[in-house]
Amino acid sequence: MFDPQGPTLRELTVQALSSVERGYDLLAPKFDRTPFRTPEKVLDAVVDTLRPLGPFESGLDVCCGTGAGMGVLARLCERRITGVDFSAGMLAAARSAHPGVPGGPAVHWVRADALRLPFVPAFDLAVSFGAFGHFLPEQRPALFARVHAALRPGGRFAFPVGAPPRIGSALYWTLWGFDAAMRVRNALWRPPFVMYYRTFRLPEVRRELAGAGFAVETLPLEDLGRRPDGSPRARLVVARRE
């Protein structure tokens, strides 16, 4: 699962016993060699699905990490792209991986907590990948309200969600076990490391986005295929600021 040049078990343990921010600072140099970095095939599928909704001028990658979503924005936005994350280590890795290209959009990096995004309504596209597990369900309305406030009227907030694993499948029990271990860890150890896989459920998320002022639709990510019952393996949530 892990690249031999990725983090060692000891490094992952130290990371998991830190705060989220400090943990990512420590992991940053090797983050792109972990399975936590959003895979290119997911990023490509998002680009293909978003492109017909463009063109876009200015894009924001919320919880950008080492910049997986910045590559998406660079392909879709014409003027300016901004990555925001609270880990200085992740931002440093992102900055060296995405210096910008002549003729491409201007690239900016901002260190900030996504729950306190410091932006006026300047963006027409916001994306986020692989980070919602770091927010407790009760924090999501504030997160969605901050993204909403950063978008121009008509701007879109887009992110992929995988189909929930079939109850009783190997993946179901793996995620269940991970979340249970995290709950035990957080009951016994400070600072907490908030990372839960099974708290981000589409029906609740849709309601919360609507509550923040978004009109929500979902589009199948066709490039990621379909399940045996014909339903898409993953969808793109596209929330439009009304």
Ligand SMILES: C[S@@+](CC[C@H](N)C(=O)[O-])C[C@H]1O[C@@H](n2cnc3c(N)ncnc32)[C@H](O)[C@@H]1O
């Ligand atoms: C699993 S990584 C995902 C990085 C990247 N988006 C990707 O898909 O590869 C999660 C990122 O979310 C950031 N993060 C978590 N909570 C955050 C918060 N409250 N504000 C800003 N960034 C946050 C972490 O620092 C980390 O870089």
